[in-house]
Amino acid sequence: MTRYIEHILQPGETVAYSTTLHWVVLFAGDRAVAAGFHRAHCWRRQGPVALLAALVCALAGLGLAFRAWFRRWTTEVDVTDRRIVYKRGFIRRHTVEMNMDKVESVDVDQSILGRMLNFGDITIRGTGAGIEPLHDIDAPSNFEIR
Numbered sequence: 001m002t003r004y005i006e007h008i009l010q011p012g013e014t015v016a017y018s019t020t021l022h023w024v025v026l027f028a029g030d031r032a033v034a035a036g037f038h039r040a041h042c043w044r045r046q047g048p049v050a051l052l053a054a055l056v057c058a059l060a061g062l063g064l065a066f067r068a069w070f071r072r073w074t075t076e077v078d079v080t081d082r083r084i085v086y087k088r089g090f091i092r093r094h095t096v097e098m099n100m101d102k103v104e105s106v107d108v109d110q111s112i113l114g115r116m117l118n119f120g121d122i123t124i125r126g127t128g129a130g131i132e133p134l135h136d137i138d139a140p141s142n143f144e145i146r
Helices: 004-008 023-041 048-073 112-117
Strands: 015-019 076-080 083-088 094-099 103-109 119-126 130-138
Touching (some): 004 083
Antiparallel strands (some): 076 083, 083 094
């Protein structure tokens, strides 16, 4: 599958930086799956109701993990020599573009965990408006406007 940015590049335009969501977005689903499997392992002592609850928890966790993976797979953030492009979605797509000459500042916010695992939020401020905050972006400190 080709990336969105490859379809919209203008003649002579080059990609300077590309990123997506950080793998940390998968944590919520993974924790629920682990909790469900842990409960399923202990079901003999707790009875069939506990087994049913464990299976529901594991299935919900798998659903959350798949949704997070799909969101990560369908999100792109690209910086070219002329503009910034943010795209999310597969069938229902949301894109935002901003020309480089309209960018005033780029704010990067990272928690302590974000600093340790190298993820954070990026806010691009432009003349008049800006791009919505981009949450859980991989390697946000590498996001440079040249």
